[in-house]
Every structure is written in C-alpha cells, then in structure tokens.
Amino acid sequence: MGKAGGDSRALINEQGLRIDGRKLDELRPIKIEVGILKNADGSAYIEFGKNKIMAAVYGPKEVHPKHSALPDKSVLRCRYHMSPFSTEERKNPAPSRREIEISKVMREALEPALMLQDYPRTAIDVFVEVLQSDGGSRCAGISAAAVALADAGVNMRDLVAACAAGKVAEQVVLDVDDTEDKEGQADLPIAIMPNVNQVTLLQLDGQLTDEEFGKAFNWAIEGARKVYQLQRQALIGRYFAPEGNENS
C-alpha cells in the first residue's frame, strides 16, 4: 500500500475507466459455488476477479484442546491462509503477521452472524485458503466463508457479505484490485450483515477526506449488497434447484 501513485500508467483513463476497463462503481466478475468439498460439513468456492478462494467449515464438533471449550457457546476458529503459489512472488507458507491479523478480523466479521449459543462446548472451524490472490482477498474470503457456514447448516442470523471500496488517482472506486491496491491511495474493506444493516468488519488504510470516506463507505455497502445477492443465488441453486438440475 503506497500513497505515491507515481506511475506512468494511468489508473483511470480519460473515459473514466479503470485499468481493467471497469467503471468507477463496478465490481469485478464474481462466481460463487456451494458444497464443493466432500469431506467438509460446509464449503464454498469464490472467484472474485482473479481471486480464487476456497472456504471449508468443520463443525460444530468436539473441541481440542478441551480446556478451550466454552460452557455457554461454541468456539469459532478461523484460519485465513495464502497458498505459496497464490502470489507474484512465492509466499512463505508459514502464517505471516498479516495472515494472523486477517484470521482474527475474519473471525470477528463472521461471529456476529452465528448463533454460537446454540452449540455450547463445541468448536466451529472455518478454513479459508487463497489459491490465487488479486486484492480484496479478505472480503472474498469472508463472503465465501459465510456461504460455507450456511452450507454447513450452522444457525445464522444473517449472511455476511463483504466488499471493499477505495481511492485511486484521486477518485473513489468500488472493489479495489491488486494493482489499484498497490498503486492506489486508500483501501476500505468492509463486511455487513445485509438484512440487519450492521457492519461486522471495517479496516482502512490510506488517506480519505470526510467526504471521500462517506462516499467510499456507502459504495462498499452497496457492493456488499450485490455480493449478498450472488451468495443467495448460489445457495438457492444448491438447495432449491429443480429435480435433476442440481448445481453442483
């Protein structure tokens, strides 16, 4: 993340289009699939631009180590991990400080949507594996994990849908990709529970004025609402498809 754009390539051209041809308020192409891993209790796969991310849920299940169990609710555990081949330069497979932080905020983004009190003395494990990363992987990962939790049949208040907005070449844009993240000015990833209008994740790096913050925040909310529609469609396709037309 650098503030200094200082690049000969314009991130936004004269027609107001971005380097990949998107409009300022346009999302990258998104594809969500449900129930893609046989062993997991719930799973989902998301393609979000060039992001390719798998999410698996195991549980509610017995807690190991036992002393970490809670008497009144389930323990939610999350692991966000990037495959060594997911990036331009090989990523060391050991969890980085960045991945540890994202695992934490991801857990805190999903937790409000889950009825953890329905499963005392158990654990729910969420594994998010980034097979290919393209900027905005935490948002795509959270959106996939929420679908995987629904697929696992864990009781939920709402889905969690995530999207980022940011600032690139002095303009607010929706859904920052890898290049825009590295060469742009700000990145504001958020996650919401779209039916109860609550923010469950918010991070910001980069400079925004009050006005830009308000605009980026609203755009990110609208982006997340679009992601929510795709999450819903994916779940409906999986569980309510007509006979013989199963979408697996």
Added chain:
Amino acid sequence: MSAVKKIIVIEQLKRNQMNELLARGTRLDGRGMLDTRPMTVTPNVIEKAEGSSRVLLGNTEVIAGVKVNVGTPFPDTPDKGLLVVSAEVLPLASPYAEPGPPDESTIELARVTDRGVRESGMIDVGKLVLVEGKHVYAVFVDVSILNADGNLFDAVSAAVVSALLTAKIPKYEVTAEGSITKTEEKIPLPIQTIPAAVTMAKIGDYILVDPDSEEEAVMDARITFVSDDRGNICAGQKGLGGTFSFEQVVFAASTAKLKGDQIREIIKQGVHSAV
C-alpha cells in the same frame, strides 16, 4: 497477550451497572461518553535509543523506543526506507499477561499502529534512501506495554508518534567506494504530519471514547480511526465480535477526527517541553 481476561460473572454484573450509568450519559469513573482519560507524553526517557517516549493514558503505561540502522529495501519499493512498528505486552503489564511470542491481539495492535504511521505519511520514507535498491535507513519502533488498563491502541500510537517526532538518528554516508559509513552527526527524521489514533468502544448501543480495562471487558465491539493534521482519515480498524450500524461508523469517524486534534495537541506539547 490479551491484557484483560473476561470473567463472565463479574462481566455480567459490571455490564448491568455500566448500562445504567451509560443511560444517564456517564461512566464508572465519572467520565462523559466522549471524554478521554488524562494523557501525558514524556519523550527522551531512554538515552541509548535514537528516540523514545513514555505515555500514560489513565493507568495505561507504555514506552516506545526508536532504533535505526541500515537495511536493504523491499524489492517492490527500492526507493523507500523501512519503517517497522512492533509491540509487546510485557508480563509485568497485567496479571493476565504471559511471556511468549505475541498473540493475535498484540499483532493486531502493532499492525494497526504501523498502518496509522505509514498511511498518514508521517515519515517521508522516500528521503530515507542511501543507495536506491541497495541501502536504506531502517527505522524500528518497538513498544513495550508496562501497565495495561485499556485502550492500548491510542497509548501505543501516541508513544510511537512522539518517539519518532523527537528521534535524532545517526547520519550515514555513502563513501567513494560505495560502502556505507556511520557519521557522528545526528539528524531528525523527515516528518510530514502528526497522526493521532482514537479508539472507541461499543457497549450496548453506546459509543464511548478511550475505554479503560473494565469497559473493554464488557464491550461488544471496538473501533479505531487514525487522522492526520490535514483533516484526513488515514487508518481504521474494527475489532471484536460485535457490530456497528452504518450511522455509528460515520459518527465514530467524525468523533475520531475531533478527539484526534486534542491528542495531537497533547503530543505536540509533550514534544515541545522535551526540546
């Protein structure tokens, strides 16, 4: 190590008491919702460090030290110096702290502080280059938490910022043969702005600034915004398994700017008194 362990029974009793007080617009220690605890900033407390600062925020006490050497820049930013912020909750800081590698809360604390300093552009890292792509200044800021009583984010941020503001680093020079030598001369860091972090807790539907450890033990969620002195918001982080409404987020961002100006003044005064 997360500093305050939740004890469920006490938490519930305290929560009820707090909610009653919050409904009347006040808090256990008598503060209003948007009042911070007294903050004192004392720079230059460690002579061997290039810069240092001790910050008290209520009973929270932290100390930051700046050390500088020459390092190799990252391949993707050959024209920028290095700036690394890390934090440790020392075992002497709280009955619940234990020695060991930093846990996820401490990593989050260090990374959010780092983002505030970095993204505000406080240090002009472009001026910390000796030989592009090869040798740059590497500025390390390490923070030790000495006493944890809530809102480590703002205390750590103020300590890092004031330590950087007062740092005098050794000047390095490139010799004719292209090697690097350390000179006797001391120079200040290239400072561009003063960032200030403001953290708020959400308890029930109330937003309160600068939570102490009792408030942190019962809070549902936490949100931090960092502002610079040009009126920009430059970093943010929501924490814990609670939520914020859209209006609460916007309110928190504007409150952080307002309160950030006050914290900036305290930092400036502390730094001036030390010069």
